[in-house]
Amino acid sequence: xxxxxxxxxxxxxxxxxxxxxxxxxxxxxxxxxxxxxxxxxxxxxxxxxxxxxxxxxxxxxxxxxxxxxxxxxxxxxxxxxxxxxxxxxxxxxxxxxxxxxxxxxxxxxxxxxxxxxxxxxxxxxxxxxxxxxxxxxxxxxxxxxxxxxxxxxxxxxxxxxxxxxxxxxxxxxxxxxxxxxxxxxxxxxxxxxxxxxxxxxxxxxxxxxxxxxxxxxxxxxxxxxxxxxxxxxxxxxxxxxxxxxxxxxxxxxxxxxxxxxxxxxxxxxxxxxxxxxxxxxxxxxxxxxxxxxxxxxxxxxxxxxxxxxxxxxxxxxxx
Amino acid sequence: xxxxxxxxxxxxxxxxxxxxxxxxxxxxxxxxxxxxxxxxxxxxxxxxxxxxxxxxxxxxxxxxxxxxxxxxxxxxxxxxxxxxxxxxxxxxxxxxxxxxxxxxxxxxxxxxxxxxxxxxxxxxxxxxxxxxxxxxxxxxxxxxxxxxxxxxxxxxxxxxxxxxxxxxxxxxxxxxxxxxxxxxxxxxxxxxxxxxxxxxxxxxxxxxxxxxxxxxxxxxxxxxxxxxxxxxxxxxxxxxxxxxxxxxxxxxxxxxxxxxxxxxxxxxxxxxxxxxxxxxxxxxxxxxxxxxxxxxxxxxxxxxxxxxxxxxxxxxxxxxxxxxxxxxxxxxxxxxxxxxxxxxxxxxxxxxxxxxxxxxxxxxxxxxxxxxxxxxxxxxxxxxxxxxxxxxxxxxxxxxxxxxxxxxxxxxxxxxxxxxxxxxxxxxxxxxxxxxxxxxxxxxxxxxxxxxxxxxxxxxxxxxxxxxxxxxxxxxxxxxxxxxxxxxxxxxxx
Numbered sequence: 001x002x003x004x005x006x007x008x009x010x011x012x013x014x015x016x017x018x019x020x021x022x023x024x025x026x027x028x029x030x031x032x033x034x035x036x037x038x039x040x041x042x043x044x045x046x047x048x049x050x051x052x053x054x055x056x057x058x059x060x061x062x063x064x065x066x067x068x069x070x071x072x073x074x075x076x077x078x079x080x081x082x083x084x085x086x087x088x089x090x091x092x093x094x095x096x097x098x099x100x101x102x103x104x105x106x107x108x109x110x111x112x113x114x115x116x117x118x119x120x121x122x123x124x125x126x127x128x129x130x131x132x133x134x135x136x137x138x139x140x141x142x143x144x145x146x147x148x149x150x151x152x153x154x155x156x157x158x159x160x161x162x163x164x165x166x167x168x169x170x171x172x173x174x175x176x177x178x179x180x181x182x183x184x185x186x187x188x189x190x191x192x193x194x195x196x197x198x199x200x201x202x203x204x205x206x207x208x209x210x211x212x213x214x215x216x217x218x219x220x221x222x223x224x225x226x227x228x229x230x231x232x233x234x235x236x237x238x239x240x241x242x243x244x245x246x247x248x249x250x251x252x253x254x255x256x257x258x259x260x261x262x263x264x265x266x267x268x269x270x271x272x273x274x275x276x277x278x279x280x281x282x283x284x285x286x287x288x289x290x291x292x293x294x295x296x297x298x299x300x301x302x303x304x305x306x307x308x309x310x311x312x313x314x315x316x317x318x319x
Numbered sequence: 320x321x322x323x324x325x326x327x328x329x330x331x332x333x334x335x336x337x338x339x340x341x342x343x344x345x346x347x348x349x350x351x352x353x354x355x356x357x358x359x360x361x362x363x364x365x366x367x368x369x370x371x372x373x374x375x376x377x378x379x380x381x382x383x384x385x386x387x388x389x390x391x392x393x394x395x396x397x398x399x400x401x402x403x404x405x406x407x408x409x410x411x412x413x414x415x416x417x418x419x420x421x422x423x424x425x426x427x428x429x430x431x432x433x434x435x436x437x438x439x440x441x442x443x444x445x446x447x448x449x450x451x452x453x454x455x456x457x458x459x460x461x462x463x464x465x466x467x468x469x470x471x472x473x474x475x476x477x478x479x480x481x482x483x484x485x486x487x488x489x490x491x492x493x494x495x496x497x498x499x500x501x502x503x504x505x506x507x508x509x510x511x512x513x514x515x516x517x518x519x520x521x522x523x524x525x526x527x528x529x530x531x532x533x534x535x536x537x538x539x540x541x542x543x544x545x546x547x548x549x550x551x552x553x554x555x556x557x558x559x560x561x562x563x564x565x566x567x568x569x570x571x572x573x574x575x576x577x578x579x580x581x582x583x584x585x586x587x588x589x590x591x592x593x594x595x596x597x598x599x600x601x602x603x604x605x606x607x608x609x610x611x612x613x614x615x616x617x618x619x620x621x622x623x624x625x626x627x628x629x630x631x632x633x634x635x636x637x638x639x640x641x642x643x644x645x646x647x648x649x650x651x652x653x654x655x656x657x658x659x660x661x662x663x664x665x666x667x668x669x670x671x672x673x674x675x676x677x678x679x680x681x682x683x684x685x686x687x688x689x690x691x692x693x694x695x696x697x698x699x700x701x702x703x704x705x706x707x708x709x710x711x712x713x714x715x716x717x718x719x720x721x722x723x724x725x726x727x728x729x730x731x732x733x734x735x736x737x738x739x740x741x742x743x744x745x746x747x748x749x750x751x752x753x754x755x756x757x758x759x760x761x762x763x764x765x766x767x768x769x770x771x772x773x774x775x776x777x778x779x780x781x782x783x784x785x786x787x788x789x790x791x792x793x794x795x796x797x798x799x800x801x802x803x804x805x806x807x808x809x810x811x812x813x
Contacts, residue, residue, distance in 0.1 A: 186683045188675045195672055198661035205621065205652055205659070206673035206726070207641035265663045 014258050014274040017307065021278055025285035032288045040166070042277070042284050044154050047169045048073070048232045049247065050276040053254045054173075054180045055224025057272040058217045060255050061184075063197040063264025064119035066108070066218070069225040069251050071130035072101050073244035076229020078134045080150070081143035081239025090148040094230050101226020102219055104130055109218035113211040119218075127248070134241035143239030153234035169231050176227070181269035193217060197264030253300075254279055257307040278303065322381075323348045323512045324369075324400075324481050329378035331364055331536075336715040338364040340536040341378070346481060346512040351503060353527030353544065354516045357556050357746065357772075361536040362516050366483050370402040371395035383480070393422060400481045401474035405489055407466050411459030416440035418458050419473045443472040446509075447502055464495035471502065482506060483514045488522060489607065493810075500526050518556075520549050534558050535745050553774070558746055565753055565778030570760045572781065573597045577648070577734050577765065579618065582627035587613040589789035590627070595734065600756060600766040601794070602780030604773060604805045610789040611769040612653055615736045618767075619643050619650045631734065644673050649732035651723050653739040653769070659723045660711055667693035667707040670722055674730045696725040701751055717748025724755060735759060737768040741775060753779055773802045785809050 026034035052069050059066045076097040083093035104126060111122040153169035164171070184190040192213045195203040204210055232243055258275030260267025282303055286296040322345040331339040339361050346352045356362050367373045369380070371389030380387045382398055389395035392402070409418045416436055425435040440454045449468050452461070458469060467487065474482050484503070488496045503513055503526055517523055523530055524544055531541035532555040540555045541547075557564060577595040582588060587610030595601050605611050616622040618629055620638030628635045631646045643650070652659035660669050670693045671678060678692060679685040693707040700721045704714055711719060720740065727735050737756070741749045756766055756779055770776050776783055783800055785792040785808040792808055 186679065186685065188682055188684055191668065191672075191675055191684055194664065194668070195661055198664045199658070201652075201658040202661040202669075202672070205619075205640060205650065207639075207644040208672075209641060265661065 013310065014271050014278070014307075017257070018274050018278050018281065021281045021285065025281065025288065029285070029288045033285055038284065038288075040156065042280050043166065043170050044156075044235075045280040045284065046273075046276050047154055047173050048228045048235065049250050049254055049279065050273055051173050051176065051231055052225045052228035052247070052251045053258075053272040053276050054176055054269060055221035056251045056255045057180070057258075057260060057267050057269055058184070058193055059119070059221040060252070060260045060262060061197045061264060061267040062193050062214060062217050063200070064112070064214070064217065065123065065252070065262070066119065066221045066225075067123040067248050068104060068108070068126035068130050068222070069228075070244035070247035070249075071127055071134065072104055072222055072225035073229040073232050073247055074241050075100055075104070075130050075134040075137070076226040077233040077236060077243055078138045078143055078239035078241050080230055080233045081145035082137060084145040084148060084150070085143060090150045094150065097230055097233075098223055098226045101222045101224075101229070104226075105219040105222030106215070108222065109215035112218065113214050131241070138239055138241040140241065142241075145233075145238060147237075150230070150234050151237045154231055155234075169234060172227075172231070176224070177269055177273055184269055189213070189216065194265060197266075199265075250279060251276075253304045257304060259311065261311075275307075278307075321384075322346060323383055324387075325381040326365075326369065327379050327381075329365065329368060329380070330376045331368060331373060332376060334713060338536055339368070339375070342533065342536065342538045344514075344531055344538060346514055348480070348510045348512050349507055350529065351507055351513045351515055351527050353523040353530040354514055354533065355518055355520075355523055355530055355552065355556060356533035357518065360533040360556070360745075362533055363485065364536075365533065366402060366485060366514070366516065369395070369481075369483065370400055396422070396477050396479070399477075399479050400483070401477065401479040402483045403467065403470050403474065403485065403487060405486050407463075407470050409458050409466055409470060411457075413458055414454065415444075415452060415456050415458055415461070415469050416454040418469055419443055419454075419476050421473065423477055439476055440472070443476040444468075446475055447472055447505065464491055464498070467491070467499070468502070471506075475506075479511060481512045481514065483516070485516045486518075487515075488517070488519070496522075520552060523552075532556055535747075557774075564746070564750055565775075566757045567778075568757055568761050570598050570600075570757075570781065571763070572599045573763065576632060577618075577767075578630045580628045580630075582614070582617060582629060583625050584610075584613050584617045584622050585625055587789040588617065588786070588791060591786075591789075591791040592627075593784060593791060593794060595765045595767055597733070597763045597765050598760055599781045600760050600768060600779055602776035602783040602797075603767070603769045603786055603791070604771075604776055604783055605786035605809050607771060609786045609809065611786045612738055613789075614786065614791070615650060615738050615767070615769060619648065619736055621650075644730060647731065647733040648736065649673065649727035649730050649734070650736040651720075651727065651738060651740055653742065655716070655719055655723060655743075660719060662712045663710060665708050666697070666702070666704055666711045666714065666722055669711050670696055670707075670726050670729055673726055692729065696729050697722075700725040700728065700755065715745070715748075717744035717751075720744050720752065721748065721755075724752060728755075733764055735764060735766045737766060739770055740768065741770070741772070749775075773805055776805075777802065787811060 056066060079097040079100045080093050083096045108122050111117045112119050154167055157164055157167055192208050195208055196210060196213050200210060233239060236243060254275035255267060255272045257278055258271025282300055283296060286299055324346045326342060326344040329339050329342045342365055354362055368375045371391045371394055387398060389398060419440040420436050425432040437454060444450060444452055447468060452465055452468060458466060487499060491499065506513055515527055527544050530544050532539050532552060534556060574597055575594045576597050579591055579593050582591045591614055603611050613622055617624050620640050620643055624638060629638060631648060656662060667689050671689055675684050678688045690707055697704060697707055702718045702721045704718060711722060741752055760766055777797060780797055782794045782796055784794045785805055787809055
């Protein structure tokens with residue numbers, strides 16, 4: 001029974017955390033925080049980090065880490081804007097950005113599996129290199145792009161489209177999340193991701209191809225980061241090589257708050273999404289409280305540490 | 320007799336696993352007490368409790384008549400209880416003298432008093448009769464035997480009254496064993512109580528005056544070594560007669576299923592050849608480090624093959640674990656915790672990991688089917704657990720090992736490579752694993768099994784070959800060998 005209780009706590013822990021944050025700010029600022037409009041704003045603010053967190057969840061469950069996410073987001077906004085400016089149709093421009101992301105993922109995966117570099121070092125290198133590529137491609141300026149439907153992904157819906165409930169960007173996040181959750185839980189490949197992260201030697205003993213699994217993981221991770229970059233482009237409406245600076249840390253924090261273990265073998269898509277929501281709700285709430293920026297940063301940092309501490313105590317409780 | 324150390328009714332459990340269920344142990348000054356027991360009997364846990372690494376759940380300990388409850392190994396050492404583990408605990412980058420006085424460094428005005436360090440280290444080495452070890456040498460550059468001497472010198476320098484040696488000869492050559500025994504006698508003469516842990520009966524006879532036997536976490540008997548016969552000690556260790564422990568039904572050896580020809584790895588094995596038949600259990604004996612594990616790993620594609628061929632059902636080709644599983648060859652790793660199982664995954668995930676196909680639509684697995692399949696195997700293998708979704712970490716070592724073997728049953732393997740399948744588990748679980756192996760052989764599967772425990776090989780196998788320095792000897796029918804002949808073959812120098 002003891003384990004069952006702790007498993008439930010583990011699954012619901014992040015949800016309780018989110019509820020606590022929402023209730024706290026709703027009580028403190030009922031007029032500005034607890035409104036439908038603000039809920040939508042929180043969702044919009046979560047979309048970019050949340051999408052990148054979907055990929056990061058796979059990376060972290062496999063025992064890896066990806067520090068290049070923020071730079072890939074920037075590269076993706078610049079690629080999208082550049083291709084649009086050259087007259088590509090919006091969908092092709094977006095796909096182009098995703099291909100750029102996949103190339104980054106292919107490089108990480110190759111370095112990690114074939115050259116034996118650690119993901120930390122490989123992606124730390126790319127954290128700088130990809131940012132540099134984005135700046136080079138953009139000539140160190142923002143890239144102006146023509147107005148297309150891509151700009152409307154993350155803006156509030158016009159009156160005639162209210163039936164959609166949420167802006168398309170949110171739907172993209174939700175649909176991707178459902179697909180990724182199913183892959184993680186029901187696909188053989190998803191089970192392999194857990195096995196590799198839990199114990200790579202066992203996975204190898206059981207005939208799982210470590211190379212193929214990890215290559216897939218980093219392709220997915222960078223692909224999701226590039227998708228997040230398209231949403232970020234939609235939000236900015238320009239390509240900006242300096243955007244997303246430090247975003248990798250927000251993404252990692254969201255996944256970890258959501259219950260994943262940096263040692264690998266644990267984590268869930270729902271948890272990561274809730275982790276991302278907790279991060280944006282806190283930021284949003286602090287703004288409504290008119291906290292200065294520095295205070296917000298302290299609060300966010302405190303939440304990350306508290307979440308991991310609670311998780312540690314839970315683990316100690318069962319062992 | 321007055322005892323310098325008494326342990327009474329010591330109990331210790333880890334989660335569901337009861338490691339110690341009431342152990343009594345007494346040691347007098349100036350005697351060597353041999354502590355024997357099979358792997359998993361609780362010897363190491365008991366000694367870790369003595370040295371303060373674990374805290375007992377119940378029971379009491381006395382050192383020189385005073386209650387003794389060390390909070391940690393440092394406190395134990397301070398009180399005069401020192402441990403020499405199988406894996407030496409020296410800092411390889413420090414000098415010999417620094418290691419000898421590590422943690423008890425003499426200080427003057429807050430800085431290391433190097434003069435006293437040198438003197439005390441040299442004294443300790445001299446007392447052991449090992450003036451030949453240079454106190455300034457970097458410890459990691461010495462041979463294992465010498466490093467062990469350094470570690471014993473460390474115990475002397477801290478003024479130890481009780482010295483525990485945990486299987487100290489496992490990595491020593493015959494000549495070094497002689498020197499170690501000589502040294503133990505020196506310590507004894509100084510009035511030190513020595514507890515000597517081993518499962519090699521010859522050693523126990525040579526060095527121990529009294530013996531205490533542990534089984535399933537309990538002290539089950541003992542006495543003066545001269546009063547007990549080997550078979551009496553073995554019976555105390557196993558807790559039952561040998562025939563009862565090793566079932567052997569009628570097996571029918573049929574056609575060959577796997578053959579090795581002059582197989583060589585990077586360093587081990589060298590030129591190994593054997594033919595494995597359906598319906599037989601083939602045992603590989605040999606010392607640790609002789610290349611037995613490397614042979615299995617090479618067969619399974621975990622280690623590279625440099626020369627020679629492996630044929631499974633007449634098919635040879637590049638080996639990898641994935642290829643082997645596809646050929647219905649499965650392997651159980653010798654290292655359950657590091658390699659055999661993914662400890663933070665569930666029991667069911669560990670069980671089905673090598674074969675997820677067939678548990679859902681193509682490319683997918685359904686948790687419901689995984690659970691149903693796992694339950695079936697858990698029942699057949701008699702794994703004691705609450706839910707198949709629980710973490711495998713909640714199981715005892717024996718039950719974990721049953722899951723590791725059940726993975727091969729779920730995969731329906733024809734050839735089973737088992738590396739030390741009963742290491743570190745209790746006798747009850749061992750008996751069940753022996754029965755599973757017997758069942759498999761009777762069904763016409765082929766089992767290739769490596770073990771360091773000769774009675775087990777003699778009890779379970781149909782044929783046994785000895786590995787020595789990477790070379791695999793001829794296969795002997797089990798009726799033609801005994802422990803002595805196997806041991807002789809394993810330790811021969813040429």
